[in-house]
Amino acid sequence: EELFSLNHDDGSKRFSRDADGVPDSKRKKDSSEAHGSFIVGQINILDGKRSLNVNIFLKQFRLSHQEIVQLLREGHCEKFGAERLRSLLKLLPSQEEIDA
Structure with a gap:
């Protein structure tokens, strides 16, 4: 019985879904989130x-x-x-x- 029980503290985030029904674990991170802070309005002159x-x-x-x-x-x-x-x-x- 304990083998199949869910630990709500550990498993709730693992199986959570967003409003559109996509599991959080499958959702791709936005590039600005993945690289830290994003500077708005930055223009790159050089490659x-x-x-x-x-x-x-x-x-x-x-x-x-x-x-x-x-x-x-x-x-x-x-x-x-x-x-x-x-x-x-x-x-x-x-x-x-x-x-x-």
Whole structure:
């Protein structure tokens, strides 16, 4: 008799259904729920791969984005080095991408 009894604390969510009759266990999670918080109104200018590469590149300096831009504008290249500046050139958009 106890083998077939339902534990209401454990089994109630496992067998629950939503208003449309679809079991909760079969319902697919919304992508915003699956990835945490969702930012409303965010516009992506870069594709995902390039955005990731830019973020990885900028993290190596351990400076804010504003500080990096300021150093580049003022010509303080000793902080970056020639090799890093060449890497930055590879990440910059091409003229075709700018024109598009």
